[in-house]
Amino acid sequence: MKNLLQLKGIVKEFPGVRALDYVDMNVAEGEIHALVGENGAGKSTLMNILSGVYPHGTYEGEVIYDGEVCRFATIRDSEKKGIVIIHQELALVPYMTIAENMFLGNERGSAFNLDWNETYAKAGEYLKMVGLKESSHTLIKDIGVGKQQLTEIAKALAKNVRLLILDEPTASLNENDSQKLLEMLLQFKSQGMTSILISHKLSEVSQVADRITVLRDGRTIETLTKGTDDLSEERIIKGMVGREMTSRYPARTPHVGEVLLEVRSWTVHHELYEERKVCENVNISVRRGEVVGISGLMGSGRTELGMSIFGKSYGQNIQGTLLLNGQEVHLNSVREAINNKLAYATEDRKGNGLVLTEAIRINTTLANLSKVSCMKHLDMDLERRVAQEFREKLRVKCSSVEQPVGNLSGGNQQKVLLSKWMFTEPDVLILDEPSRGIDVGAKYEIYKIINDLVAEGKAVLMISSEMPEILGMCDRIYVMCEGRVVAELPREEASQEAIMACILKAS
Amino acid sequence: MKKALEILKKNPMLIALVFVMLFFHIWIVMTGRGSLFAPRNITNLISQNGYVIILATGMLLCILTGGNIDLSVGSMVCLVAALGATLIVKWNNNFLGIQGNVYTSIALCLLLGILLGAIQAYWIAYVRIPAFIVTLAGMLAYRGLALILLNAQTISPMPAEFTGYFGSFLPGASSAGSRLQISLITGAIICAVVVAVQLYSRVSKIRKNYDVENVRWMWARLVVICAVIIGSFYSFGKDRGIPVVLILLGVVVLTYYYYTAKTVPGRYLYAMGGNEKAAKLSGINTNGVLFFAYANMGFLAAVAALVCMARFxxxxxxxxxSYELDAIGACFIGGASAYGGIGTVGGTLIGTVFMGVLNNGMSILGINANWQQVVKGAVLLTAVVFDVLSKKRKGGA
Known part of the structure; x- marks a missing residue:
């Protein structure tokens, strides 16, 4: 069969990290090609290159589509060729109708005279093709997420798509809707359309894919073909995680003490949709001197759990018992949580963690200003000394502590965020994705800091999407899936296969 | 020379202010209309802009919380003044049957300001209605209440016992010679305090082993500051004396400078404007911070109202x-960020004086009032564009 798409030797670098390292991939005309890999393996980056989100020139290698080398500068260029990507986060405007969304950026009629009759008529046709029984006049906000996903697909069809890329299309769908969507993909295939499916749900992948390309750490590991290779979930997992474990994690001998943090029957409801439970009946504990990991896919409720423990900074209608040092506590605000020696370092350091316009000094002390002030009067000299100490201890690379944190690299920002929470002198630190988006060297330093913290007798609860990191750092691992803790694995029993198996079994 | 460029880069508005002052001065002298720096004009500049400085200081706090503005300050000024004038002039300091004096009336005015601000602050901070909408509503409603209270008429004149506190000059009745003497002595004392504070901070820094600036630069700066102070007080002495309102302005500016730059709640203002989510997750009561900013605006609007009543x-x-627009303009010209988290009381002061000199200079030159507006609009836009572009070039956040 003829290749519709060839990716040859794609290299993409971000500051300090090589996201793609000579990736090759061939997609044949008329097939469903699955792309699998862990979080951070480079799947989305690769698709962003293919669709022109990262323009030509920002990466190395060749994109050959339909026999010619392509140099997409924008998404529009790739869409003109019939390559359409549907992102995991749906790009629909809530207060517009289905039809308006479907032709957004691809309007019917002329620029100064939109043809609404044609818009709504055409929209109706495409809706029929995807089997969505809704009026094209319905507002997007009024239909469920499954139907929104179908709208996205109809939108792609309206662009005369030849190569459809779906990034985790079923992540937010229930079983029934997922099956419908997969059947539709098979139907499109029979009509000659080519699609690339990115998915964590390996059962779906083995169900519909003709070929599977496995990415790991930005490299192509293998391509499995239906008929010749074994496409079972176990086989795919092996390809995804079969990594050599070198000493990417500093050694530590655990000295585990008494229980510092315990959470019993913890249930949290979604911040906006009260009926939706983001954490359900969670029971976890963390001991002194212990690093405990929480593993799970994105959206499994890990961050929500961490934030709800931290002074109810997320969610509503939170039920359950929280014990610190064996004492039951009710933490109703972040301030109370900090005063009870709890700290939470966010996964989103730019959005939720740091004031980017302010200096390192100001960020370092922000959560504990009472320690550098007297009767509300700030002692700036003391503050500078504190920031200076942390800068040296954590080896933050900067010109001075007066430098705005917005100008620092990701790794150094993360260190400032850690400084800020270490300065509150917590007993228990909840670290949410402590090494997200930082390079390998800085990761190692962060891990060393974590080891030092537990050596001092603190307890660390580490939330991470990177399984090797969880396995390399943690003494005990909780696996979360859809808001519940589905497994607790001691270090000895934990492996990537075991964690994946727990998640797959539960979902 | 390099250092001089650095100072220029750090304080572009201050340099611009000096240039604008010199520009108007030369133009005014050349057209034979006196001098921008004439003693009477210096006093005028202060009494014309006193209320703007007070309002802009309060507005700065609102802008810092996240680029929000308070549109109702003009109406709050009017409503407080209406109550004040009614109380003092019409009711003879008799409030609801309780006989007070001018002090209780002033206190009532301040209380009313805090109340007006707090009403808006509640909706903004705890219900999270956009400040723009709440204060737009306040702007309409408070103006209406003021008109009802005034019965759409002017109340005047204010008694001397009131104007004495906000609109008079020190020392009161004395000969021109002793007035100049007392003025100059006061100026000298202030200079001495400024120098002492600078020296003390330098010494304490050296003792704790911190970096200090070049000693020559410190003295150069002090000489300039002292020259400005002595010059101003000389003008006061030559004219009618030290304006009482200047003391009030000094207290307001210094208090809020200290509050924003050196205190914990001040730091919270900047943190909230820089990244509200991060502030919240650092244990900061962001609703409380927002409430304070707007309630405080009401208080300062009341102070400004007292000053205005005395002046008019x-x-x-x-x-x-349109006082709100003067205050907002002064903040942005003074380098405050329309997105919040950036801006200083010092910058706002410079912004206010800049606008004041512009107004004053153009009036002396007899430029058509309509054109004055055009110039002010252009200056406001230029200042903000300049600010945004200079930050972009630096590549900062």
Whole structure:
């Protein structure tokens, strides 16, 4: 069969990290090609290159589509060729109708005279093709997420798509809707359309894919073909995680003490949709001197759990018992949580963690200003000394502590965020994705800091999407899936296969 | 020379202010209309802009919380002044049957300001209605209440016992010679305090082993500051004496400078404006911070109202109209960020004086009032564009 798409030797670098390292991939005309890999393996980056989100020139290698080398500068260029990507986060405007969304950026009629009759008529046709029984006049906000996903697909069809890329299309769908969507993909295939499916749900992948390309750490590991290779979930997992474990994690001998943090029957409801439970009946504990990991896919409720423990900074209608040092506590605000020696370092350091316009000094002390002030009067000299100490201890690379944190690299920002929470002198630190988006060297330093913290007798609860990191750092691992803790694995029993198996079994 | 460029880069508005002052001065002298730096004009500049400085200081706090503005300040000024004038002039300091004096009336005015601010602050901070909408509503409603209270008429004149506190000059009745003497002595004392504070901070820094600036630069700066102070007080002495309102302005500016730059709640203002989510997750009561900023705006609007009543010797229905725009403009010219988290009291002061000199200079030159507006608009836009572009080039956040 003829290749519709060839990716040859794609290299993409971000500051300090090589996201793609000579990736090759061939997609044949008329097939469903699955792309699998862990979080951070480079799947989305690769698709962003293919669709022109990262323009030509920002990466190395060749994109050959339909026999010619392509140099997409924008998404529009790739869409003109019939390559359409549907992102995991749906790009629909809530207060517009289905039809308006479907032709957004691809309007019917002329620029100064939109043809609404044609818009709504055409929209109706495409809706029929995807089997969505809704009026094209319905507002997007009024239909469920499954139907929104179908709208996205109809939108792609309206662009005369030849190569459809779906990034985790079923992540937010229930079983029934997922099956419908997969059947539709098979139907499109029979009509000659080519699609690339990115998915964590390996059962779906083995169900519909003709070929599977496995990415790991930005490299192509293998391509499995239906008929010749074994496409079972176990086989795919092996390809995804079969990594050599070198000493990417500093050694530590655990000295585990008494229980510092315990959470019993913890249930949290979604911040906006009260009926939706983001954490359900969670029971976890963390001991002194212990690093405990929480593993799970994105959206499994890990961050929500961490934030709800931290002074109810997320969610509503939170039920359950929280014990610190064996004492039951009710933490109703972040301030109370900090005063009870709890700290939470966010996964989103730019959005939720740091004031980017302010200096390192100001960020370092922000959560504990009472320690550098007297009767509300700030002692700036003391503050500078504190920031200076942390800068040296954590080896933050900067010109001075007066430098705005917005100008620092990701790794150094993360260190400032850690400084800020270490300065509150917590007993228990909840670290949410402590090494997200930082390079390998800085990761190692962060891990060393974590080891030092537990050596001092603190307890660390580490939330991470990177399984090797969880396995390399943690003494005990909780696996979360859809808001519940589905497994607790001691270090000895934990492996990537075991964690994946727990998640797959539960979902 | 390099250092001089650095100072220029750090304080572009201050340099611009000096240039604008010199520009107007030369133009005024050349057209034979006196001098921008004439003693009477210096005093005028202060009494014309006193209320703007007070309002802009409060507005800065609102802008810092996240680029929000308070549109109702003009109406708050009018309503407070209406109450004040009614109380003092019409009711003879008798409030609801309780006989007070001018002090209780002033206190009532301040209380009313805090109340007006707090009402808006509640909706903004705890219900999270956009400040723009809440204060737009306040702008309409408070103006209406003021008109009702004034019965759409002017109340005047204010008694001397009131104007004495906000609109008079020190020392009161004395000969021109002793007035100049006392003025100069006061100026000298202030200079001495400024120098002492600078020296003390330098010494304490050296003792704790911190970096200090070049000693020559410190003295150069002190000489310039002292020259400005002595010059101003010389002008006061030559004219009618030290304006009482200057003391009030000094207290307001210093208090809020200290509050924003050196205190914990001040730091919270900047943190909230820089990244509200991060502030919240650092244990900061962001609702409380927001409430304070807007309630405080009401308080400062009341202070400004007292100053205005004394200056105009009356309360009238159009009092305070478009004052909010003067205050907002001064903040942005002074380098505050429209997104919040950036801006200083010092910058706002410079912004206010800049606008004041512009107004004053153009009036002396007899430029058509309509054109004055055009120039002010252009200056405001230029200042903000300049600010945004200079930050972009630096590549900062």
């Amino acid at each position: 010797n009356s309360a009238f229905p159009t009092l305070g109209q």
